[in-house]
Amino acid sequence: MTDPFHDQTGRASLGGARGLAAVRLGIGLIQGLLLYGLYRSMATHDALTWPATHPALFAALVLACAFTPVMLLAGVGRLSIKALALWGVGAAAILALLGWHDAAQQAQDHFRPPYLRFPAVAFSAAALFIAHHLIVPAVAAGRWIADFDDYFDTAWKAGVQLALSLGFTGAFWLLLFLGAALFRVIGLSFLSDLISEEWFSIPVTCLVFAVAVQLTDVRAGLIRGVRTVALMLLSWLLLVITVLVAGFLAALPFTGLDGLWKTGSATALVLSAAAALIVLINTAYQDGREDNLPPVVLRVAVRVAAVLLTPLILIAIWGLSLRIGQHGLTPDRIIASACALVGVIYAAGYGWAALAPFLKRMAWMKPLERTNVAAAILTVGVILALFSPLADPARLSVGDQVARLKRGAVAAADFDYAFLRFEAGKPGRVALAARARSPDARIARLARQAQTTTSRYDMDQTGVPPRTPTIEAWPKGRRLPPSFSAPVASGDPRYACGQSDGCIATMRDLNGDGREEILMATRFNIALFAADADGRWSHRGDYQVRRCPGSRNDDPRERLKSPDVAPRPSEWPDLKLGVETARLNPNEACPPPVAVNP
Known part of the structure; x- marks a missing residue:
């Protein structure tokens, strides 16, 4: 297929390579200066200045300045100046609105620039990449929907360019750091001082990235060669993931889904597997032309993988529905539901593409092309x-959680007030304030308590009911005091015993006062408990067990069973430092490994 954006020499045709280089270098330099200006506003003498003093505006500018120039670098030479300008303005405006909304919805506690949460940044970048590579081929073709091979060629070429450009920029900085180290060896620090200055590092990074985009663009044939090799290698990984997913699904009828649900991240795992299948299916299918078909074994793997998508998406939806039914909506579950919705489109389209040729005459996996465009x-x-405000996860989650509380699906004592206080941004704070004025005295009291709490950890302690631990006594047959195994609150080391941890305890007189203390071992450490004057057992500290290479008893629970367990006086005293005491942590070497005779 001929490249609509390059002439026969492989050079970009719009204005020639020199013109494109000048434009791209200008875009990179302007981006660097803009980002440096934003940086200065939040780092000048450790005091914020405008626009960093306006969180929503600052977040909007950061998102627009970080991603719009990258899109412009990719669009130069592929779109007319008018089309590129219109698309650039539109993309910048949309990114700015997304950044503004993300910052405006956050609570102000510990609010620092750039005021953006990671999901907003990552998903905004993904949306811009997808939208750009839907628009460019369509504009070039003069139609709303271009041919699939144009979408494939443009998107995958841009992906390779992006990866190479990022690698080039990283290599450039590695060389700068190496050069700075060499100069420091001979007593010259000018290069180290220079690269530590943000007025240099930020613009230069953007400029070098623009240079990399230009260098990877002027020889389109070389990029296609790299892309071909990458796609070929990735396509053979489809065999691996297909076998693994097929084995996983085949084992489920025998193992059940309980183990999957217990992971706490079943939906994320299954959706990740589905995403891997989708990407690798496309690396094998490529542009779908007859002269570019993969080997027979890969064509079979593509069909099988396309069918496997459906059960994976169904499992993800099932898991989501169970969690939402039990605990209601959260932002993570709403985002996962959105991913599952897109997954339904892929599963339906790919499943039809795999099975349709058996029902009617059709080229191999041809419906996959329309599915990809629709899903994009x-x-x-x-x-x-x-x-955006249309389906803001925090707002929807808060509404659902409050509705569950109102209709009695969750008791007032079990309601997650910490979610409203710390995880739901401004909608959560507003809802928490409303609960603090509730006519239900218990709800109002717990909500007011949450409003005054500064740590989510403290909220977790107050909202979790006590639990009776299950602790094994050692030596076997020895009884532990009943008060030691009484119900304890979250935060006590005994709380997890019998749940996520198996605990072993033994009694020793460690300080020679005639009363026995209790050493309780988990798989992480050994906790010391001593009885107070009223007979209550309190946690006094932990012994960290040194893990030496080759040791057969690295598990503290096994070490506690040793008959050699005994107190050892400290070789070095504590130091009194004013009102504080410093305790030495001895630097002890592991014993040499014991040679084993053959």
């Missing part, structure tokens, strides 16, 4: 909805 458009729309 849906993905952009879903991301824009999630990170």
Whole structure:
């Protein structure tokens, strides 16, 4: 296929390579200066200045200045000046609105620049990449929907360019640091001082990235060669993931889904496997032309993998529905539901592509092409909805959680007030304030307590009911005091015993006062408990067990069973430092490994 954006020499045709280089270097330099200006506003003498003093505006500018120039670098030479300008303005405006909304919805506690949460940054970048590579081929073709091979060629070429450009920029900085180290050896620090200055490092990074984009663009044939090799290597990984997913699904009828649900991240795992299948299916299918078909074994793997998508997405939806039914909506579950929705489109389209040729005459996996375009458009729309007021996850989650409390699906004592206080941004704070005025005295008291709490950890302690630990006594047959195994609150080392940890305890008189203390071992450490004057057992500290290479008893629970366990006087005293005491942590070497005779 001929490249619509390059002439026969492989050079970009719009204005020639020199013109494109000048434009790209200008874009990179302007981006660097803008980002440096934003940096200065939040780092000048450790005091914020405008626009960093306005969080929503600052977040909007950061998101727009970080990603719009990258899109412009990719669009130069592929779109007319008018089309590129319109698309650039539109993309910058949308990114700015997403950044503004993300910052405006956050609570102000510990609020520092750039005021952006990671999901907003990552999903905004993904939406921009997808949208750009939907628009460029369509504009070039003069139609709303371009041919699939144009989408494939543009998107995968840009992906390779992006990866190489990032690698080039990273290599440039590695060489600068190496050069600075060499100069420091001979007593010259000018280069180290220079690269530590943000006025140099930020613009230069953007400029070098623009140079890398230009260098990878002027020889399109070389990029296609790299892309071909990368796609070929990745396509053979499809065999691996297909076998693994097929084995996983085949084992489920015998193992059940309980183990999967117990991981606490079943939906994320299954959706990740589905995403891997989708990407690798496309590396094998590529542009779908007859002269570019993969080997027979890969064509079979593509069909099998396309069918396996459906059960994976169904498992993800099932897991989500169970969690939402039990605990309601959270931002993470809403984002996962959006991913599952896109996954449904892929599963339906790919499943039909795999099975349709058996029902009617059709080229191999041809419906996959329309599915990819439809799913790409849906993905952009879903991301824009999630990170805008249309379907803000925090707002939807707060509404659902409060509705559960109102209808009695969750008791007042079990309601997650910490979610409203620390994880739901401004909508959560507003809802928490409303609960503090509730006519239900218990809800109002717990909500007011949450409003005055500064740590989510403290909230967790107050909201979790006590639990009776299960602790094994050692030596066997020895009884532990009943008060030691009484119900304890979250935060006590005994709380997890019998749940996520198996605990072993033994009694020793460690300080020679005639009363026995209790040493309780988990798989991480050994906790010391001593009885107070009223007979209550309190946690006094932990012994960290040194793990030496080759030791057969690294587990503290096994070490506690040793008959050699005994107190040892400290060789070095504590130091009194004013009102504080410093305790030495001895620097002891591990014993040499014991040679084993053959």
